[in-house]
Structure formats: structure tokens, C-alpha cells
Amino acid sequence: SHLLGAEPEKVFAMPDPALPDDDIKALTTLCDLADRELVLNIGWAKHLPGFSSLSLPDQMRLLQSAWMEVLILRVVFRSLGTQDKLVFAEDYVMDADQAKLAGLLELHTAILQLVRRYRAMGLEREEFVTLKAIALANSDSMHIEDMEAVQRLQDCVHEALQDYEHIHHSEDPRRAGKLIMTLPLLRQTATKAVQHFCSIKQDGRVPMHKLFVELLEANA
């Protein structure tokens, strides 16, 4: 319930009506949306039990490693009710044709693979918020100062998932494991996304806000 209460408000994409409908507009809209979501996700992280007692450098390292996984998991959860489309925001839904025009077909396909997997399992909101916290706590940054404190954070969110599954899905004792087994695909997809947006950044044709660039550079 703590994690449910910490969930950020929804964000609208608000594509600029003055821009011509092309790949640059689509990517500009997505980068702007991501930048605003990142601000919310940083606020969200501070509400995770134990996160704020980590050192500031460790908080930064977890977020620098996991920010794209958190963004993608939110898109995935929003897209569960839609067939073959990604709901980046309520006002910004992208099908495969639109993704192809934006040069994002490979990423679209990869994220939809996650959507299908969670849809098949009937991923619940409680599980989604807990998995998102696990992704952050388990971000495998190479430069953590106090690994014991990060381990405590991991244990705390892992235990929350185990408890939830024990109470609500006693019919499937392996459900928590099944959920955790989706995380490698999330990591792989986030890595692809970061690489793709790094190359878009180098291209220089798409305007990007500073926080988004800062985090792309932290991962590069």
C-alpha cells in the first residue's frame, strides 16, 4: 500500500500541434514526455522505504542505472489493456506503423514482448509497483558505496512481493519467481532503448531536455 501511494500522477504527452507530423515530432514528443516522467520518477524513488537513507551518490547510481527500466515498465503497464499498441501516455498511443516511421520499430517490438508476457500473467497494479521498485533496487550499478544498505532495500521490496503473492496468489507458489524472471527482458529492452536514444542524441536533430540527456550520458 505504501508503494501504491507513492505512484506518480499520470503525465500527458501533449504533442506540439505546430510541428509537422514526422519522425522528429514523434521523437521530440517522446523525449519531452520522458524528461517530465523522470522528474516524477525521481520523486517516486524518494518515497521507497530505505531509499532516502542511502547516501546521495548511491541514490544517484541506482537511478542512473535503472531510470529507463522504470520508464519502460510504466509504459508496459499502461499498455496492458491495448492490443499491439504502446500507450506512452493517454494522449500518445503508438502502433507498429507509427513506431516504424519514428525509427522505433525494434524497440516497439521489444516492449510489446514484455506487454504480452505480463498480460498473459494478468499483472496486477500491486505487482507492477513492486516490480518497479525491485528494478530500481536491483539496478547493478558497479560503483555502489554501501552495498549492504542497497541489499536491505532489495530485501525489503522482494519481501513485499513475496508477501503479496503469498496472500493473493497462494494458488501459484511460483508467481513471484515468474515475475522476477521477466526482469532480464526489461533490462535488455532498456539497454536497447538507451543505446537508441544515445544515437538519436548524437544525431542532434531531436531537441532533448537536460535531465534526459544527463541520464543518457550517465548510461553511455
Next chain:
Amino acid sequence: KEKHKILHRLLQNST
């Protein structure tokens, strides 16, 4: 560290 100043600032804000 200067490179990550926005993340740093957002984490330091008390909200």
C-alpha cells in the same frame, strides 16, 4: 559529478 547536477539537485529537494 558536475555532469549529473540536475539529478543531484532533484534528489536533494525535500519533496
